[in-house]
Amino acid sequence: MSPEFHEFADRSELAEALADAVAEALDTAIGTRGRATLAVSGGSTPKAFFKALSGKELAWDQVTVTLIDERFVPETHERSNQKLVVENLLVDRAARARFVPLFNDAPDVHLAADRASGVIDALPRPIDVAILGLGTDGHTASFFPDGDRLAEAIDPGMPTSVLSMEAPGAGEPRLTLTLPRIVEAPLVVLHIEGGEKRQVLDQALAGEDANHMPIRAVFANAPAPIHLYWAP
Numbered sequence: 001m002s003p004e005f006h007e008f009a010d011r012s013e014l015a016e017a018l019a020d021a022v023a024e025a026l027d028t029a030i031g032t033r034g035r036a037t038l039a040v041s042g043g044s045t046p047k048a049f050f051k052a053l054s055g056k057e058l059a060w061d062q063v064t065v066t067l068i069d070e071r072f073v074p075e076t077h078e079r080s081n082q083k084l085v086v087e088n089l090l091v092d093r094a095a096r097a098r099f100v101p102l103f104n105d106a107p108d109v110h111l112a113a114d115r116a117s118g119v120i121d122a123l124p125r126p127i128d129v130a131i132l133g134l135g136t137d138g139h140t141a142s143f144f145p146d147g148d149r150l151a152e153a154i155d156p157g158m159p160t161s162v163l164s165m166e167a168p169g170a171g172e173p174r175l176t177l178t179l180p181r182i183v184e185a186p187l188v189v190l191h192i193e194g195g196e197k198r199q200v201l202d203q204a205l206a207g208e209d210a211n212h213m214p215i216r217a218v219f220a221n222a223p224a225p226i227h228l229y230w231a232p
């Protein structure tokens with residue numbers, strides 16, 4: 001399904017608009033379900049959006065925040081997505097939200113994925129809002145080209161919520177939500193910034209091979225349009 005484009009003149013405008021849209025979706029979920037779940041990505045892109053969202057008026061004590069994916073590193077590590085979220089999103093008004101990490105201190109990433117799956121399975125389904133990023137290699141979440149469990153992770157029938165992922169381009173081993181848990185969210189956003197990522201996106205939209213560019217699996221399997229937020 002084709003994405004719905006939201007383009008902005010600059011990144012701070014994007015951050016504010018995306019924070020407004022996410023806060024509204026969470027508020028609606030709280031109104032209808034009594035609570036809301038937000039799954040966010042890590043990486044370098046979402047910082048300004050996190051800051052903008054953290055200041056929004058919302059019943060944050062009814063909100064659960066979790067991660068789309070995580071690096072298998074302790075929560076104090078510079079590359080930890082959890083650290084990014086704790087320092088930039090779970091502050092200000094959003095400090096009242098509950099955070100559910102994917103990382104745990106299991107002895108290896110496979111056992112950690114099993115544990116994280118149990119934790120995610122205990123959350124209400126579906127996640128209300130899923131925010132995705134995009135790597136210049138076409139990965140989203142930790143769906144990496146040549147990932148050892150890519151086929152399972154992007155299988156629309158995969159019953160497991162979290163899988164481990166190891167891939168040449170991933171750096172450390174990863175933990176990732178699987179495709180069905182992401183695309184079932186009523187609001188799925190792909191947040192990208194800059195000309196290079198726009199080119200990667202255009203390339204992804206122009207083809208079909210999800211093994212080459214795993215973001216394509218999201219476009220191909222989402223039951224509703226993905227909301228694409230972009231600024232130069």
Ligand SMILES: O=C1O[C@H](COP(=O)(O)O)[C@@H](O)[C@H](O)[C@H]1O
Pocket residue numbers: 041042043044045046068069070071081132133134135136140141142
């Ligand atoms: O490895 C990751 O990268 C993507 C994109 O990150 P960015 O630094 O290019 O914004 C991110 O969405 C994902 O959560 C992260 O683990």
